[in-house]
Amino acid sequence: MSTKRRKVSRETGAIKEASVEIPKTKSKPRSAPKPEEPSPPPDSDAESATLDDAPDQGNGEPAPKSFQDLGIVDALCEACDRLGYKKPTPIQQESIPLALQGRDIIGLAETGSGKTAAFALPILQALLDKPQPLFALVLAPTRELAAQIAQSFEALGSLISLRCALILGGMDMVQQAIALGKKPHVVVATPGRLLDHLEKTKGFSLRNLQYLVMDEADRLLDMDFGPILEKILKFLPRERRTFLFSATMSSKVESLQRASLRDPLKVSISSSKYQTVSTLVQNYIFIPHMHKDTYLIYLCNEFAGQTIIIFTRTVLETQRIAILLRTLGMGAIPLHGGLSQSARLGALNKFRAGSREILVATDVAARGLDIPNVDCVVNLDLPQDSKTYVHRVGRTARAGKSGHAISMVTQYDLEIWLRIEAALGAQLSEYPLEKDEVMVFKPRVEEAQRHAKNEMKQLIDDRGNRGSVLKAGKGRKRGPPGSGRDHMDAEEG
Numbered sequence: 001m002s003t004k005r006r007k008v009s010r011e012t013g014a015i016k017e018a019s020v021e022i023p024k025t026k027s028k029p030r031s032a033p034k035p036e037e038p039s040p041p042p043d044s045d046a047e048s049a050t051l052d053d054a055p056d057q058g059n060g061e062p063a064p065k066s067f068q069d070l071g072i073v074d075a076l077c078e079a080c081d082r083l084g085y086k087k088p089t090p091i092q093q094e095s096i097p098l099a100l101q102g103r104d105i106i107g108l109a110e111t112g113s114g115k116t117a118a119f120a121l122p123i124l125q126a127l128l129d130k131p132q133p134l135f136a137l138v139l140a141p142t143r144e145l146a147a148q149i150a151q152s153f154e155a156l157g158s159l160i161s162l163r164c165a166l167i168l169g170g171m172d173m174v175q176q177a178i179a180l181g182k183k184p185h186v187v188v189a190t191p192g193r194l195l196d197h198l199e200k201t202k203g204f205s206l207r208n209l210q211y212l213v214m215d216e217a218d219r220l221l222d223m224d225f226g227p228i229l230e231k232i233l234k235f236l237p238r239e240r241r242t243f244l245f246s247a248t249m250s251s252k253v254e255s256l257q258r259a260s261l262r263d264p265l266k267v268s269i270s271s272s273k274y275q276t277v278s279t280l281v282q283n284y285i286f287i288p289h290m291h292k293d294t295y296l297i298y299l300c301n302e303f304a305g306q307t308i309i310i311f312t313r314t315v316l317e318t319q320r321i322a323i324l325l326r327t328l329g330m331g332a333i334p335l336h337g338g339l340s341q342s343a344r345l346g347a348l349n350k351f352r353a354g355s356r357e358i359l360v361a362t363d364v365a366a367r368g369l370d371i372p373n374v375d376c377v378v379n380l381d382l383p384q385d386s387k388t389y390v391h392r393v394g395r396t397a398r399a400g401k402s403g404h405a406i407s408m409v410t411q412y413d414l415e416i417w418l419r420i421e422a423a424l425g426a427q428l429s430e431y432p433l434e435k436d437e438v439m440v441f442k443p444r445v446e447e448a449q450r451h452a453k454n455e456m457k458q459l460i461d462d463r464g465n466r467g468s469v470l471k472a473g474k475g476r477k478r479g480p481p482g483s484g485r486d487h488m489d490a491e492e493g
């Protein structure tokens, strides 16, 4: 991509655009793989203008700004420094000054590009200006992501005595009511449980809320969450700032901004609607469906010693694959919405800490999770839509690091795969392998499959009994009795 100056283009509609084309990763790791990306479409905006407000370094590149240059106060700059954030990422650079001016923002930037701090820092700074309980609400579609966002707020707010409450489905309501009673500055929540509290917890009100953030906004606004979001919005004051952030956006966002945003600016650090980072190598393997397990084991062997996330379509398949891998001596752990909340957080912690090198997950892990050093994402089952593909593969190659994504395409998946490639605007190349070398694993895999089948039978028989790892009523829409709206944020995809 050629060197670009900052371009600010304005639309005639309700959303003003501050679309910024920025060279991807300026400091690529030496081993950075060759990008397999489409070249960005030309900027077709007729009303674009070039701004010369950034000092030029002589090579056409604006000088990199510091957090201080963006107007961030010392205490927060120091927190950034302690986290190793030397300078703002492009989405932070573009959206923080606008957010500090009090604008509503729709922020669109690729996975792993630092969107969390892009919305957290201006909120913390506004809070410092005018401290107040229940100042900001951050909504996220999954419990793991909400927990991670709360951790980010706590880390960035560590020097300003921030009080942050985490409100998740699957956890004790009473404890959460007590936490809310302590008047935290920031509430990070999954939507279903937050609505339960808004309706049922005495004395809890968000009437004085100043900031609302929807992270993974397009997911929060889709058919599953949309109705619950609308209910939540009725409990919030109209006079507030609203930030929507995601790596992918849908037209639903436009409809939501009509409902809840005020004169928003769209900050877009991307060149296409479905963007993957340039440090990510993406391949597919075309295989017969019946040999999927064997190819998977071959790949896990190829990537032995590295960290892998394997995505599957269903809870049962996730569990079965984890058993299969373990039977073959691999350190695999499952993560899905059929597990208890403590088991889910435990699985993630083990994977984060490196005591398991393979995470087998449903789409509950597709969005937002920031796990350092994931080397490879394997789509054992293809996702149903291109957006989910972008989020899944975005679990690797984060924050300028390199990564690999390999998708298994069977005879049944051709149509969806072509749709994904079309959305990416690129034809990806096949992962190079020798079929004979793969088939060497077949006898051992077949033996492990038999073992996994027996274990799964046992688990399913035990379901509903105490001690089973699979919860009863784990369906996406049906929560266990008495779980309120917990099912809303129990499982993705």
Ligand SMILES: Nc1ncnc2c1ncn2[C@@H]1O[C@H](COP(=O)(O)OP(=O)(O)OP(=O)(O)O)[C@@H](O)[C@H]1O
Residues within 6 Å of the ligand: 084, 085, 086, 087, 088, 089, 092, 109, 110, 111, 112, 113, 114, 115, 116, 117, 246, 247, 367, 368, 369, 370, 394, 398, 399
């Ligand atoms: N300015 C910065 N300098 C260095 N690292 C940063 C900076 N800002 C954020 N990071 C780190 O980059 C990683 C990715 O950030 P974050 O999780 O906010 O990405 P994201 O854009 O929200 O990704 P996703 O779309 O997948 O949710 C995190 O580990 C975060 O700590």
